[in-house]
Amino acid sequence: MPSSLSDEVVIVRPSRGWMDLNLRELWRYRELVYFLTWRNIKVRYKQTFLGAAWAILQPLLTMVVFTLFFGRLAKIPSDNVPYPIFSYAALLPWQLFSKALTDAGRSLVSSRNMITKVYFPRLAIPLSTMLSGLVDFALAFIVLLGMMVYYHVTPTAHVWTILLFLPLALITALGVGLWLSALNVLYRDVGYTLPFLTQAWMFITPIAYSSTLVPPKWRLVYALNPMAGVVNGFRWALLDTPTGPDASLAVSVAVAVVLLISGLYFFRRMERQFADRV
Amino acid sequence: MSLALRVHDLGKRYRLGTQIDAYATLRDLLADAVSAAFRRRKKQHHPTDETLWALRHVSFELPQGKVLGIIGKNGAGKSTLLKILSRVTEPTEGYAEIRGRVGSLLEVGTGFHPELTGRENIYLNGAILGMRREEIDRKFDEIVAFSEIGRFLDTPVKRYSSGMYVRLAFAVAAHLEPEILVVDEVLAVGDAAFQRKCLGRMSDVAQGGRTVLFVSHNMSAILNLTEEAIVLDKGQIVFHGPTTEAVDFYLSSAMMRSGERVWQPEEVPAAAYPFRPLALRVKDARGRATDTVRSTEPVTVEVEYALDAPLRGLRVGIYLLSMRGEYAFTSFDTDDLDLFERWETRPAGRYISRCTIPADLLNGGRYLISVNASAYGVKRYFHEDNAAAFVVDATGAPGSQWAEARPGVVRPRLAWEIEVEEQ
Numbered sequence: 296m297p298s299s300l301s302d303e304v305v306i307v308r309p310s311r312g313w314m315d316l317n318l319r320e321l322w323r324y325r326e327l328v329y330f331l332t333w334r335n336i337k338v339r340y341k342q343t344f345l346g347a348a349w350a351i352l353q354p355l356l357t358m359v360v361f362t363l364f365f366g367r368l369a370k371i372p373s374d375n376v377p378y379p380i381f382s383y384a385a386l387l388p389w390q391l392f393s394k395a396l397t398d399a400g401r402s403l404v405s406s407r408n409m410i411t412k413v414y415f416p417r418l419a420i421p422l423s424t425m426l427s428g429l430v431d432f433a434l435a436f437i438v439l440l441g442m443m444v445y446y447h448v449t450p451t452a453h454v455w456t457i458l459l460f461l462p463l464a465l466i467t468a469l470g471v472g473l474w475l476s477a478l479n480v481l482y483r484d485v486g487y488t489l490p491f492l493t494q495a496w497m498f499i500t501p502i503a504y505s506s507t508l509v510p511p512k513w514r515l516v517y518a519l520n521p522m523a524g525v526v527n528g529f530r531w532a533l534l535d536t537p538t539g540p541d542a543s544l545a546v547s548v549a550v551a552v553v554l555l556i557s558g559l560y561f562f563r564r565m566e567r568q569f570a571d572r573v
Numbered sequence: 574m575s576l577a578l579r580v581h582d583l584g585k586r587y588r589l590g591t592q593i594d595a596y597a598t599l600r601d602l603l604a605d606a607v608s609a610a611f612r613r614r615k616k617q618h619h620p621t622d623e624t625l626w627a628l629r630h631v632s633f634e635l636p637q638g639k640v641l642g643i644i645g646k647n648g649a650g651k652s653t654l655l656k657i658l659s660r661v662t663e664p665t666e667g668y669a670e671i672r673g674r675v676g677s678l679l680e681v682g683t684g685f686h687p688e689l690t691g692r693e694n695i696y697l698n699g700a701i702l703g704m705r706r707e708e709i710d711r712k713f714d715e716i717v718a719f720s721e722i723g724r725f726l727d728t729p730v731k732r733y734s735s736g737m738y739v740r741l742a743f744a745v746a747a748h749l750e751p752e753i754l755v756v757d758e759v760l761a762v763g764d765a766a767f768q769r770k771c772l773g774r775m776s777d778v779a780q781g782g783r784t785v786l787f788v789s790h791n792m793s794a795i796l797n798l799t800e801e802a803i804v805l806d807k808g809q810i811v812f813h814g815p816t817t818e819a820v821d822f823y824l825s826s827a828m829m830r831s832g833e834r835v836w837q838p839e840e841v842p843a844a845a846y847p848f849r850p851l852a853l854r855v856k857d858a859r860g861r862a863t864d865t866v867r868s869t870e871p872v873t874v875e876v877e878y879a880l881d882a883p884l885r886g887l888r889v890g891i892y893l894l895s896m897r898g899e900y901a902f903t904s905f906d907t908d909d910l911d912l913f914e915r916w917e918t919r920p921a922g923r924y925i926s927r928c929t930i931p932a933d934l935l936n937g938g939r940y941l942i943s944v945n946a947s948a949y950g951v952k953r954y955f956h957e958d959n960a961a962a963f964v965v966d967a968t969g970a971p972g973s974q975w976a977e978a979r980p981g982v983v984r985p986r987l988a989w990e991i992e993v994e995e996q
Contacts, residue, residue, distance in 0.1 A: 305675075307660055308668035330700040334686060334693075341688045412683040413701055414660035414675070570662040571587070 310567055316559055321416045331423035336430050350431035351438050354386040361386075365503045374505045374536040380442045384533050385502040385526045387439060388464045391432045392522055393493045395425040395465070399472030400489050403480050407573045417566050418559075421476045425469055432461075443533070451535045460528035463551055467521040470554030477565040480573050501526050506538055518543030521551035575672070577753055577784035578635040578658070582667035584808075585628040585653050627653040628664075628808045637672070637752075640785040642795040642802030642816050644823045647958055650808040651788045655755050658786065673752025673784075676702060682742030687731035691722050691741055694730055698745045712748045719774075720744035721767075740767055747774045754778060757788045772797070792820050792898040824896050824939055824962065832864030834944075834960040841955070847882035847921070848946045848954040853891075855942070855963045864963045868935055868970045868984060872963070875927040876906075876944055885918045886948040889926045894959070896939040901982040904928060905945075936984035937967025 321328075340346040358379055365371045366378030373381035399421040403410065406420050443450070479485040500522040501509075509517045517523055524547025527538035628650040635641050645651050656662045658669055659677035684701040685694050695716055699709040709716075717726060720741040722733070730738055756775065775798055778785060789795055795802060795816060802819035804812035812822045832855035841849055854877070857863045858870040866872045876889050890905030906926040907913040942961045947953040967973065971986045 303673065305660070305671045306668055307657060307664060307671060309664055309666060324703075326706050327700045327703075330697050334689065334697050337693070338686055338688050409684045409701060411661060413677060415701065415703065567663045570656070 316563055317416070321418050321422075324416050324419055327415055328419045328423045328426070331419060332426045335424060335427035339427075347434060350434040354383060354390050354435050355438060357386055357390075358383045361503050371504050372508070374507060374530070374534075374538070376448075376530075376534045376536060377446050380439075380446050380448060380534065381505075381530070381536075382503060383439060383442060384529050385500075387432065387435055388460065388525045388529050389497065389500060389502050389522065390435070391428050391461075392464050392468045392525070393497065394428045394431065395468035396472055396475065396493055397489050398424045398428070399468070400475035400479055401486060402472075403476045403569060404483075404486070404573060410573050411570050417569055418473075418562065421472050421562075422469065425465065425472060439533070448534060451532060453539075454532050456532045456540075457529055460525050460532065463521060463528070463548060464525045466555045467525070467551045470551060470556075470558040473558030473562040474554075477562045477569075480569055481565065496520070496522065499523070501538075505530075505536065507536075514543050515546055518546040519550055521547040521554070523547060524551075575637050576634055576670070577637040577639070577672050578633075578786075579670040580634070580658075580667070581632050581669070583628060583631040583654070583657060583664050583669055584626060584666040585650075585657060585662070586624050586626050586665040588624050626808050628657070631667070631805075631808075631810055633803060633810065633813060635784060635786075637784055638782045639801065640787060640799045642799035642819065643786060643788040643805065644792075644795060644802055644819060645805035649805040651805055652757065653808075654805070655757055655786065655788060658753075659755050671753065674703060675753045675755060676746070676749040676751030677755040677757075682738065685730060685738070685742060688729055690729055691717075691720075691726045691733070694741065695745055698742065699749070702746060702749050703751070704749055708750075716744045716748050719747065719770075736767075743767075743771060747771070747778075751783070753784045753786070755786045789898075792824070792896060794898070796820060796897070820896075824941075832961055832963045833862050834957075845946075845955040847880050847884055848887070849879045849881060850944065850946070850955055850957075851877040851879060851923075853877075853942065853944050853961050855961060866963060866965055868937060868965045868967045869932050871932045872930045872935075872965075873927060874930065874942065875925050877923070877925045878946065879923045880919055880921045883918055883920045884948070884954075886951060887916075887919055887946065887954070888949065889924075889946045890944075891928070892943040892945065893930075894941045894943065895982045896941065899982060901935070901940065933971065933986040934983055935965045936979060936981055937965050937970065939964050 345352065361382040362379045366373065366382070371378075402420045402424040403417070409415075410417065410420075442448075475485055475489065499517075499520050506514070506517065506523060506527050524544045527536075528540065528544065530536040531539045631650075631654065633641075643651050643654065653662075655677065657664050658671065659675050661677075682698070684698055686697065689697065695713065696706070696709055700706070717723075720737075720743070722737050722741050725733065725737065730741070733741070772794060775785070775787070785798075787795065787799055799816045801814070802816040803810050804819050804823045812819055814822075834853040836850045836852065838849075852875075854862050854875050855864065855866065856873040856875065857866050858872075860873070874891055876891070878889065880887075888905040888907045890903065890908075892903050893901040895901060906928070907916055940963055941959040942963075943956070943958045944960045945953070946955040967979075967984065970984050972979065972984075
């Protein structure tokens, strides 16, 4: 079977310093990314008793707890939107992000078996781990639609912009996930810090509260957390809160892009040690 | 003829103790950074860091369509070489030029997920090995037929027997059609019939004009499937030439000649604890350590070892193999029921387990002894393939009045009778 690959010459040699990203190779292995994503989804839904219900239950139950304690007891203002839907609209992208972060961080170590046996672009592993979270997101999104009907929230004219905020969440998650997954191969401490990291990150993201509580002079600093931009965008697009795009969104986007690019380079640099160290 | 592979001065250095080092913590890193800052030194080298060249100065070329055998003891660098060529790990120095896709059978079943069905795992495993989806679609029926899993295709593989699992895994890997195929010891899987089938598939691949790198301890497989071979010892190529000569070189070279194997303390892996092998010796009928014995005389094989802690259920034994890699027999020191009960627990101490191979049993030729210390179903403490070797001289064996080579591993003196039925 003659294939286009047969004439290609690969040179295996020690690499030094920073390497190019070699995204073409990743593109050639796109079917592997697809199959790994598909495996992650399939295995998760096969192994758990409630299966797909988890994707909905997790944000739903978190929303109930938040509504009881932050909404009812602490009476945190929610930009004139019913608190349940206010927090749920934020929990959607947040759960996508935190799950992608945690899973991607551990992905290389748990795929040790493959990494030490077969060659493929290692980027495929954290990438597919992150992508498989999109199914959960889609399922949980259906619940959001139901809640919008229940609370009589009419979609805004700019509702389509969540298609831009969603990639922003993914870029951030992938960027941080790449850093953490590569670091976790070298230092297992990273695995232990993940739960703490996601928890702390959740508090600096406007999920239980609105970012309008942040004093205006601190807004730009606050936006250094790209997830703040994502959550503000989601609320603005879905619920028309006064958190629409402004200068702070530009800060968030810039930080996310820096995270992604630096993550990619760091990952590629560490990649050559994975098989020996994992 | 164009080259499929050009390896130039390839070397791979490992830091010893990387296993422990892999769990290095941030604390160490931070501690190092702090102390380095105080001493105002940029880089601090740990005096304890020892390195080992698993592979060094390895160069060879392989034209397209050739099959190259790779022979060597455990730890000679075979796996490291294959790992570099299949791009799993990077070399420390030198380079390799590879033309075409490299398919590796380093370990079959990589990425198999127990929860997924046979069908799903075929697609997943195929993708991991670098196959395109349409390629898997096209070969799907062939793979299923080859693996003989039939009606279990849609059953999760966690319910498969280990034989079925391995057959399926090999079937996927065997249908990958790379320009260069790297095979390591896969033939040690499955039952005899399936092994024959795998060998058949291997030689089809080899005859189909594909370039193959083939590593095996099975000398008969190496001889059958390859015409050219390299012998690796301590990470270096010590012989490169026609396979028959390479096998002879390997079996007769210094590394294999000895009827005695003495283990230095640093050679014993930490995982062997509390078992510590000391020596393996072949002795002739007069009790002298030797590497040549007569088939008409008994041979004594003894394993000397120490136990650093009491051990329950330990059995120490030998595998005897012919020079072609066929097993002659396997025997353990507690095979006998009385000994089995007497030595159920062995206290710490130094031991010798000794057995006698009776006269008139082995055929003439060269034999290899692998040694094993394990507790059945619990742990394999220590195993070394081809730890020692000896030659059996068949002078005076039954039938030596005819100067012919007798096939077979054994050459027993059987009690023949000749009856006259009619005269």
